[in-house]
Amino acid sequence: MSKIHVSTTVNGDAVEYLCDPRETLLDCLRDKLSLTGAKEGCGTGDCGACSVTLDGRLVCSCLVLGVEADGKEIGTVEGIAEGDVLHPLQQKFIDYAALQCGICTPGILVAAKALLEQNPDPTEEEVRFWLAGNLCRCTGYDKIIRAVMDTAKDMREAV
Incomplete structure (x- = not known):
């Protein structure tokens, strides 16, 4: 299966990654971008441990495909603080x-x-x-x- 190129913005930074068409956004964030704040609790969207925002909308990243983030803005827990200053x-x-x-x-x-x-x-x-x-x-x-x-x-x- 060929990898798909994804260009997106995560916490205000432009990023790119390659992913399998069936790979979740959660897996892409954790494995491709080393953003491990979002956790996999259930894998079915029932627990909210993997919550992120996608174009300002709250989503469970375990239910979103990584390819769906192409061209979109993702917000993760890592982007809540402003540098060393907590939100x-x-x-x-x-x-x-x-x-x-x-x-x-x-x-x-x-x-x-x-x-x-x-x-x-x-x-x-x-x-x-x-x-x-x-x-x-x-x-x-x-x-x-x-x-x-x-x-x-x-x-x-x-x-």
């Missing part, structure tokens, strides 16, 4: 101890950031609904929800 959401996750084992955390951070970009003033119900596709077995969800809500409040006040 306010990442800092709140630390402040609230909203992470433990780290398997789900990258996907939840990507999903929460996508929510706050679309809705900077979410209700708790909206945060819970938005993050419902991300499963966490360690923290429960209370600390995660509080971290996202507090980030939203701080970001609104900073404007």
Whole structure:
């Protein structure tokens, strides 16, 4: 099977890779681009550990083919911080101890950031609904929800 050339943008950087037509975006990110933040939890789109944005839309990268990224903008957890400066959401996750084992955390951070970009003033119900596709077995969800809500409040006040 011949490889397909893909040109895309990941976290603002133009990148190219070769992939098999059936290779997932998750595998391309991890194996071709060494971006290992997105994790494979289930391989069926049920856990959200592999969440990334594709042209601003939240997707499970285990359900997207690597070739589908051609010409598109991908956002991963590696692109959330600005250099060595954590995004306010990442800092709140630390402040609230909203992470433990780290398997789900990258996907939840990507999903929460996508929510706050679309809705900077979410209700708790909206945060819970938005993050419902991300499963966490360690923290429960209370600390995660509080971290996202507090980030939203701080970001609104900073404007």
